Each structure stands twice: as C-alpha cells, then as structure tokens.
Amino acid sequence: MRYGLYALLVVAGSSLFAADEAQAKDPVTVSSKIDTEGSVLGQLIIQRLEQGGIATEDRLQLGATNIVRQALLSGEIDLYPEYTGNGAFFFDMTDSDVWHDAEQAYARVREMDEANGLAWLTPAPANNTWAMSVRGDLAREHGLASLDDLVDYLDAGGEFKFAASAEFVESEQALPAFQQAYGFELTADQLLVLSGGNTAATMRAAALQTSGVNAAMTYGTDGGLNALDLVVLEDTRGVQPIYQPAPVVRDEVLDAYPEMPGLLEPLFQSLDLETLQQLNAQVAVEGRDPRQVAQEYLDKLQD
Amino acid sequence: MIELFGVSKHFANETAVDGISLQIKRGELCVLVGTSGCGKSTTLRMINRLIEHDAGEIHLDGQPVRSFNEVALRRRIGYVIQSTGLFPHWTVARNIGLVPRLLKWPKAQISERVEALMQLLGLPLAEFADKYPHQLSGGQAQRVGVARALAADPDILLMDEPFAALDPLTRQGLQREMIELHARLNKTIVFVTHDMDEALTLADRLVVMDQGRIVQQGTPVELLREPATPFVESLLGGLDRGLKEAALIQVKERMLPFGPRLLASERIAETAPLSQALSVMLWHQVERLTVVDAEDIPVGELSLRRLLGVTAA
Amino acid sequence: MVKPLQGPNWVLLSLILLGVVAWLWLPVISLAPNRIVPGTPYTAFAVSEGGLFLALTSMLTMLMLGVAWLAWRATRKETWLALGTVGVLLALLPLWLAAAAAELAEPDLPQARITLGAAFWLLWFVLLLALIELRTRLGLSRPMGWLLLLPMMACWGLALWLWLEPLALLREYQARSEQFADALIIHLALVGAAVAASLILAIVGVLAMRRCSGLQRPGFAMLNFLQTIPSLALFGLLLAPLAWLGSQVAWLGALGVSGIGWAPAFLALLGYSLLPMVRNLHVALGAVDPAVIEAARGMGMSRRQVLLQARLPLALPVVVEGLRITTIQAIGLTAVAALIGAGGLGTFIFQGLGQAAMDMVLLGALPIIVLALVTDALFGTLSEWLRPGGEL
Numbered sequence A: 001m002r003y004g005l006y007a008l009l010v011v012a013g014s015s016l017f018a019a020d021e022a023q024a025k026d027p028v029t030v031s032s033k034i035d036t037e038g039s040v041l042g043q044l045i046i047q048r049l050e051q052g053g054i055a056t057e058d059r060l061q062l063g064a065t066n067i068v069r070q071a072l073l074s075g076e077i078d079l080y081p082e083y084t085g086n087g088a089f090f091f092d093m094t095d096s097d098v099w100h101d102a103e104q105a106y107a108r109v110r111e112m113d114e115a116n117g118l119a120w121l122t123p124a125p126a127n128n129t130w131a132m133s134v135r136g137d138l139a140r141e142h143g144l145a146s147l148d149d150l151v152d153y154l155d156a157g158g159e160f161k162f163a164a165s166a167e168f169v170e171s172e173q174a175l176p177a178f179q180q181a182y183g184f185e186l187t188a189d190q191l192l193v194l195s196g197g198n199t200a201a202t203m204r205a206a207a208l209q210t211s212g213v214n215a216a217m218t219y220g221t222d223g224g225l226n227a228l229d230l231v232v233l234e235d236t237r238g239v240q241p242i243y244q245p246a247p248v249v250r251d252e253v254l255d256a257y258p259e260m261p262g263l264l265e266p267l268f269q270s271l272d273l274e275t276l277q278q279l280n281a282q283v284a285v286e287g288r289d290p291r292q293v294a295q296e297y298l299d300k301l302q303d
Numbered sequence B: 001m002i003e004l005f006g007v008s009k010h011f012a013n014e015t016a017v018d019g020i021s022l023q024i025k026r027g028e029l030c031v032l033v034g035t036s037g038c039g040k041s042t043t044l045r046m047i048n049r050l051i052e053h054d055a056g057e058i059h060l061d062g063q064p065v066r067s068f069n070e071v072a073l074r075r076r077i078g079y080v081i082q083s084t085g086l087f088p089h090w091t092v093a094r095n096i097g098l099v100p101r102l103l104k105w106p107k108a109q110i111s112e113r114v115e116a117l118m119q120l121l122g123l124p125l126a127e128f129a130d131k132y133p134h135q136l137s138g139g140q141a142q143r144v145g146v147a148r149a150l151a152a153d154p155d156i157l158l159m160d161e162p163f164a165a166l167d168p169l170t171r172q173g174l175q176r177e178m179i180e181l182h183a184r185l186n187k188t189i190v191f192v193t194h195d196m197d198e199a200l201t202l203a204d205r206l207v208v209m210d211q212g213r214i215v216q217q218g219t220p221v222e223l224l225r226e227p228a229t230p231f232v233e234s235l236l237g238g239l240d241r242g243l244k245e246a247a248l249i250q251v252k253e254r255m256l257p258f259g260p261r262l263l264a265s266e267r268i269a270e271t272a273p274l275s276q277a278l279s280v281m282l283w284h285q286v287e288r289l290t291v292v293d294a295e296d297i298p299v300g301e302l303s304l305r306r307l308l309g310v311t312a313a
Numbered sequence C: 001m002v003k004p005l006q007g008p009n010w011v012l013l014s015l016i017l018l019g020v021v022a023w024l025w026l027p028v029i030s031l032a033p034n035r036i037v038p039g040t041p042y043t044a045f046a047v048s049e050g051g052l053f054l055a056l057t058s059m060l061t062m063l064m065l066g067v068a069w070l071a072w073r074a075t076r077k078e079t080w081l082a083l084g085t086v087g088v089l090l091a092l093l094p095l096w097l098a099a100a101a102a103e104l105a106e107p108d109l110p111q112a113r114i115t116l117g118a119a120f121w122l123l124w125f126v127l128l129l130a131l132i133e134l135r136t137r138l139g140l141s142r143p144m145g146w147l148l149l150l151p152m153m154a155c156w157g158l159a160l161w162l163w164l165e166p167l168a169l170l171r172e173y174q175a176r177s178e179q180f181a182d183a184l185i186i187h188l189a190l191v192g193a194a195v196a197a198s199l200i201l202a203i204v205g206v207l208a209m210r211r212c213s214g215l216q217r218p219g220f221a222m223l224n225f226l227q228t229i230p231s232l233a234l235f236g237l238l239l240a241p242l243a244w245l246g247s248q249v250a251w252l253g254a255l256g257v258s259g260i261g262w263a264p265a266f267l268a269l270l271g272y273s274l275l276p277m278v279r280n281l282h283v284a285l286g287a288v289d290p291a292v293i294e295a296a297r298g299m300g301m302s303r304r305q306v307l308l309q310a311r312l313p314l315a316l317p318v319v320v321e322g323l324r325i326t327t328i329q330a331i332g333l334t335a336v337a338a339l340i341g342a343g344g345l346g347t348f349i350f351q352g353l354g355q356a357a358m359d360m361v362l363l364g365a366l367p368i369i370v371l372a373l374v375t376d377a378l379f380g381t382l383s384e385w386l387r388p389g390g391e392l
Helices: A002-025 A036-051 A065-073 A084-090 A102-116 A136-142 A147-155 A166-170 A175-182 A199-208 A251-256 A260-269 A273-284 A290-302 B040-047 B070-075 B092-096 B098-102 B107-120 B138-150 B168-185 B196-202 B220-225 B230-235 B238-248 B274-284 B304-308 C010-025 C051-073 C076-104 C118-137 C142-162 C168-175 C177-211 C213-228 C231-248 C250-255 C262-286 C290-299 C303-340 C346-354 C358-386
Strands: A028-033 A056-063 A079-083 A118-120 A130-135 A162-165 A191-194 A215-219 A230-232 A245-250 B002-011 B014-024 B029-033 B055-060 B077-081 B156-160 B188-193 B205-210 B213-218 B267-269 B288-292 B298-303 C029-032 C040-042 C113-116
Touching: A028 A036, A028 A065, A036 A056, A036 A079, A036 A245, A036 A260, A036 A273, A036 A290, A056 A065, A056 C303, A065 A079, A079 A084, A084 A102, A102 A118, A118 A251, A130 A136, A130 A147, A130 A199, A136 A230, A147 A175, A162 A166, A162 A199, A166 A175, A166 A191, A191 A199, A199 A215, A199 A230, A215 A230, A245 A251, A245 A260, A251 A260, A260 A290, A273 A290, B002 B040, B014 B040, B014 B055, B014 B205, B014 B213, B029 B040, B029 B196, B040 B055, B040 B156, B040 B188, B070 B077, B070 C290, B077 B138, B077 C290, B092 B098, B092 B107, B092 B138, B098 B107, B098 C290, B107 B138, B138 B156, B138 B168, B138 C290, B168 B196, B188 B196, B196 B220, B196 B238, B205 B220, B205 B230, B213 B220, B213 B230, B220 B238, B230 B238, B238 B274, B267 B274, B274 B288, B274 B304, B298 B304, C010 C051, C010 C118, C029 C076, C051 C076, C076 C113, C076 C118, C076 C142, C113 C168, C113 C358, C118 C142, C142 C358, C168 C177, C168 C358, C177 C213, C177 C262, C177 C303, C177 C346, C177 C358, C213 C262, C231 C250, C231 C262, C231 C303, C262 C303, C290 C303, C303 C346, C303 C358, C346 C358
Parallel strands: A028 A056, A028 A079, A162 A191, A162 A215, B029 B188, B029 B205, B077 B156, B156 B188, B267 B288
Antiparallel strands: A079 A245, A118 A245, A130 A215, A130 A230, B002 B014, B002 B055, B205 B213, B288 B298, C029 C040, C029 C113
C-alpha cells in the first residue's frame, strides 16, 4: 500500500514537470458566460483562433459573470469575452463617469486589469447595455424612438406598464438613473417587477401583454427584439454605462500567442449592434446551433 | 468433563451468578432448571465464553477455558439457541456445514457429514438440503439447529431453551429424539430450561438454580423424593410430584408376568411411563392393564397396586 | 399474487376517464412560430379538418373509451384486453403526434415548432399509471412490465427519427447534440463518483461508529447539519477554500481542483449523499436478527467473519435500498452543479430559463426524470432479488 502511494506521488510529480514543459504548446482554454451572446461570441472566438492555427479548448457557457471572472483570475480558463462596463463592478468604481464614454471605459478597464495579469483586446462597437424597450405597435402609433419621446408620452397621460427585474428597478445605475436624467417617475402601477434578472422573461411579458405590460427591460443586443416586435428607446443622454464586449486574456497566454490580437481585432470590430442582434436572434429565436451561426458569419467576413 | 469452581458474574448493579460450583461428568446430560432470571442461561454462556466470568474458574477437561483462544474454543463446542439463529440467506445444507467450513474441512468430508447429520435428525436430504430457513416449520428449523451444533462432532453441546418456542407436540417429539441422540452419541450436554417436565424427562443430572445460586443438584428421582428446600419442592411440582415421578418410570419396570386370570381388555405399551398407565386405568375405569411390546404382543400385566408401588403383590 | 377479478376496477376507470377528459378539453399540442414566442394551442380534434386525421383521432378516443368500458367490467379476460389496449394506445400516441405535426406544418414558416401540451403529458402519464395498475392486478413480474413498454419505445424511436422533426424538444436537442452527450456523461460521472465515494466513506464511518459508540452522536449531528445547508450556499462556502487549495497545491490544480468546476460539485454531492448512506448502513448493520449474530458468535465465528458472512450479506438488501435513495437524490441535486460551471444536464435547465425557452429546460429536466425512474426500477428489482429466498 505504501509503495502505491509513493508511486502515485512520483507520477504526479513527473506529470507536473511535463505540464511545465508543455506550457507553450497548451491549447487556449476559451470560455464565456452562460447566456446566448456568450455562446455566439465564444464560438466566434474559438473558430477564429482555430482558423489562425491556435489550438483551443472549449469551455463555453461556464456560468454567470462572477463564476467566469473567478475562473479567469485563478487561471482555470485563459480567455473569455467580458463587457467593458463591468469594470465598474470589478474595481468598485460605480460612481465614476468614465463608464459613460466608450473609449474612456475601455482604456480604464484595460489599465486596471494589467495589475491582475489580464489583457483586454479590441472591443466590439456594439453596446450591450440596459435599455428600455416598448412594443412595436405602441412605438409606431405614438412615434416613440427615444427616451425623450417616452417622457412626452408619459406626460400626456399615455398608458404604460413596464416589466423589469428587481435589480433594474432598485440599482442606482438603472431605472433611478434614467428617471433622474430624463425627468420622469414611474408609479407602482406602471411597474411589473420580476425577481429574476433575465430579459427573456420581461420581453415575453411585453410581447404577450401579460397583466397589461407594454414595455420591457432589455439589453441592447437581445436576439428576440425583432422577433417579438419590440423597439429599443434610444438613450440620447447617455445615462447607461457602455458595455462593449471585448476578449480578456491572461498575459502568459498572450505572450505565448502574440498573433492573437491580430486575429481577433477585425472580428470584433465588425460586430456592431445590428449584427450582434441578428446573430443572437439566430440562436435564441430560430434555435440554430451557435457553432453553425458562427461559422457562417466568419465565412461571410472572409468575403 | 466440565467443572465450575466458585464462578460468579456481575452485571451493572446485580449479581447474575453468585459463586456456583458444578461438576459435569463426560457424557452426562445435565439440565439447569429454574425460574426466569436465576442465572442458568448466564452460566451456560460462561462455559463457551460468550460471557466472561468475573470470579472463579471454569475448566474443560482440566484446562481453564481462559487458556484457550475464545474463537477456537467455541468451534469445539456445539451451541443451540431458542430462536435457532439459522442464517436466512443460506440453505439448510450450508447452515449445517458452518463449523466444518470454519475449520477448513475438505469439501467432500463436509458434504458427507451434512448428509449423515440430516439423516440422523430425520431431515431427508433430497427434500431439505436446498430449502431456506424461512421455508421450514419451527420443529424442522430446530432440528437443523441441532444438526448444525453437531456438525464438527464436538464433545460438548450447550443448549439454551432450544424447544421453548415450539408447540407441545413438536416439543415432546424433539425431547424423545434428544434422549435417543444422547444415548447414541454419548456427548456431554448442558441443557437449560424453565420447563420442569422437560427437565425431568431429559436429565441425568438435574441442577436447580435460584437467584444465581445452585439450590440442589442430583438425579431427578433424588430431587423429587428429597427436595432440599420448600422452593425445590414446589418447583418440582409440589403435590404433583407423584405423577411426575411416575412419568419417569416405565411400565415394564413394574409389570408382572401373566397371572391365571384372563387378559385384561385394555393395553399399554411396555415402554410407556407409569403416569400414562394410570391415565389409561382412570379413563377406562379398570384396575388391570395388559402390557404389550412394540409388535403389540402381550408380554405381561400391570395392576393398580403394582403401579402404586405397594410391595405386597 | 392473483386476486379474484370482479367488479369495476375503480383505479383504472378513474385514470382513463381523467385521460379522456384531458384529451378532449385540454390543449394537446401548440404551434409556435419561433423559439421564444409562445404558440397557439390546439385540442385534439381542433388540429385539423382532414378526414383521415379526424378518423385517427376518433379511433384513439374510441380506444380510450374502450378501456373505460373494460375497466367497468373488469373480469380476468377483460383485464388482459385492457392491458393490450393500453399498450396499443401508448404505441399510437407518438404516431398520432407525427400525424398532427404533418397537419400543422406550414412550409413558409420553417422555424415553426411544436410543443406538447398539458393534455398530452397528462394522457401519457395516466396511460403509464394504468399500465402499472394492470400489471399488478394480473400479477405479472416487473421485467414483464418493462417488456410491455417496448412497443411504445419503438414507436417513439421511429416517430422521432422520421416524422417528428418540428418537435421543439427534438429541435433543441439537434441544435446541441454533442453538448447534450457531454452533459449527460458529466452528470452520470458526478453522480456515480459521489455516490461511490459516499458509500466507501459511509462504510468506514459506520464501522468506526459501531466500534466506538461515542462517535455516533457527534457523527450524526455533523451530518444532519451538512444536510440542512442549501446547496447553493454550500457551493459558495466551498469556493474560497478550494480556490486556495487549487492554487497552492500544483498537482491538485492540474487535476482541475478550483473554486468552480467539478471539485466543489463533487464535494457538495458527496456531503449530501453521506447522511442517507451513513444512516442507512447504520440501520442495515444493526437490523440483522440478533439471534443470528448470537448463533454465529456461539458457533465460533470471529468478529470479522460475523461481519462478512452474516451481517453484510443480510444487510445487503437494505443497503441497496439506501443506494437507491441516495442515487436518486444525487441525480436531482447534480442539476444545480451547472451553476458553478461543473456541467451536467442542469446547464440546459438554466440556459433555458435564461432564454425563456421552455423546451430547452425540458431538454435538461426530462433526462433527469428518466434517469431517476430507471435508477429506481433497477435498484428496486435488485433489492427484491437480494432478499433472502428472493425471487424476482
């Protein structure tokens, strides 16, 4: 029995050496969050890297933000797409104004994560931030295109019921920020608060007009917007922080594969709001395999 | 030869066995009898060290039991308990072969022995070998228990109220078989019971216990005729002792050859106990019985006076 | 176990009538234009006006009413007939579904999909219960009961392969079949490893407790306490220490031990499986007839021999029962492991919830239910067979 234990230790030790040696040849462990956009961005990254001759390991759809971030910090995964605006929470800077400007947000979060040994690569122009959307028929009937229009509509006594998560209603960066910036206040009757945070449920409520709901909390790039005929009200005053997706990678891996930024930059630069919405829609609404959706998009990009 | 010298056993706050001394000769069937809680079972279980005695010495053939390895000791002693304790997941044959397997006998020898024992105890091999304990009646199960105890051919057999859970008819049958077995195998048997009739039927030596002490020991007839204390007297039946003694004496010991008179119309077997003969006389309201042998051939005559033991003819 | 069969079989009657009511008045299927918009529901007869289809639907309805009539008359022959009819109904359901799918299909809406409605699930459930009821009544053995399910499974296989392409559940599966296979394997691996490890630890623990009875109270107290911690909280508690461990001890980290992933999931599952296993083993070893132990000791078996040849074999049926319960519990709990990145069938449940795609949730939940039922059946049969003098 003791010999067995020693043998095990020897094997473990030698595999450790082997691991060190093989460091440079390790495949890149790519991960993502558990939502639809995570599956799309993740697949795009994996296929792009493979095209560029970098071996990858698929650990997509790992979990919520904190899970994936933790995994990256502990080195269990090597790369995942994160949103620039989340820097406010990672570094406890929610009051700062820097998050309302795309370039400043990116520069700041990139700078601060250097201390963690993480590198932020080129972000996509799409802004996947919290938004208030209304039913398409309502928008067309009353000519609602931005939040200013909504305020006019509300002042004129229009019917309005808004489905949102508890977090959205209470968080200072969300509804209260909107209300303060645009000068309106929703009464309790005009709110339908759901406990979970996912926009799929709120969008569904607006589409079905459950309990008279005709507006919903959404994310900028939600795939279901078109299918459910919901219109995003433009945030003209820039209340919300900017959430641009960008690949975040560990320094060691970046050093091992210096060609990585070059591969991913054109890809991410091509992802504007409509494009990302469409890609998300193909997965969320049509139920297609994210792998195929990514492949088709990359093929189109080459052309 | 089992000897106990001043053996005692204490539990928590009571004394179960209080300094008893006993000598059981080789080949003797010794019955420990008494009311519940008198210490008879405890005494039994100290012999094979299921319970360790606190004081005194227990010797087997001159050697103290403590000098033996306790597991090896128990394999040399047969043990039968009231609820049989047969292994429910083993067949009858496997149950019986338990100790021989523990002693690592060769397989052929074990199956030979199992077969012999099953025959000895009236369990036909073909019918019973592959049955499971839950398919047996109470009597059959206890027979298997006895067979199991005898499997490794031990010199000593310890039996703790083995027939107490059986119906009276089965019990009597097994008691008779026990007597036959004892006569045949000549093993030393220590038998515990609270049933006085059973004790009187079986015992070579009868040991009456009360509150952890031996009150009296001797042959059944000795105890019947000369009880040492009123307790023993009442335990042995009090005024019923006449019948109990009669149950121990066979008709053929009191019968006489035929007289000049006609044969009596009612018959009694020569091996029947006197108490049965008395019962027959009472039933038919006669004073004479014809004694017959196993083939129902008249061999003698028994009169009421002879039965009563009055010496004048 | 053959009861005299007379008089109405109330159980069967009420079951089948419930099924008929559901069939006629509740929606059987719904057609949704895409994945996230809920569909329009249809009751059985409202699906289509086509003559052939109506005939098929009527035939099924007649068969159900037939079973009701047979349940009313309930003699031996009629019970056998009822069994056959229920089997036929179970086999016809997927075929009817295929026909309905064909009727509802619209060529200009390729994304349209069919979801199963309340009536369908209810009817299916009711028919399965009826099958069990009839099997018991007729005194058939368990494996015979499974045999009766074969035609149904064959028809489902056929329908899913050939005609049920628009079924939402199937679409979800096809969109991620590799992921599904991986998730299933991980799920089974987690359950298997956790239950096996808990069995070993339980054996060690119980043997220790029996030897040293002072350990019993604190042992059980700790296990009870563990059991009351909610699973998510336990994951949270394990996060920091495991992360630290994974980073400090290199070879553990290389194995994948960290705050998230399989390590906390395995440990949490192990913890939850320990209480039922320890309790069960403790009871099993103690519940052996004391007379058997007394006889065994008296015959000259050593402590070890008593344990191995008497206690353990006799405790085995009870232990198998304990394994059954623990495994089923673990199968369900492992669903939560998906939240910390451990994988398993729970990923589909949570992803589906996040995307408001109920059929994706079903893709995760249905296999879990099936796994639990299969485990229950297998272990149940094993336990019966192991009982002394056990017959199947």
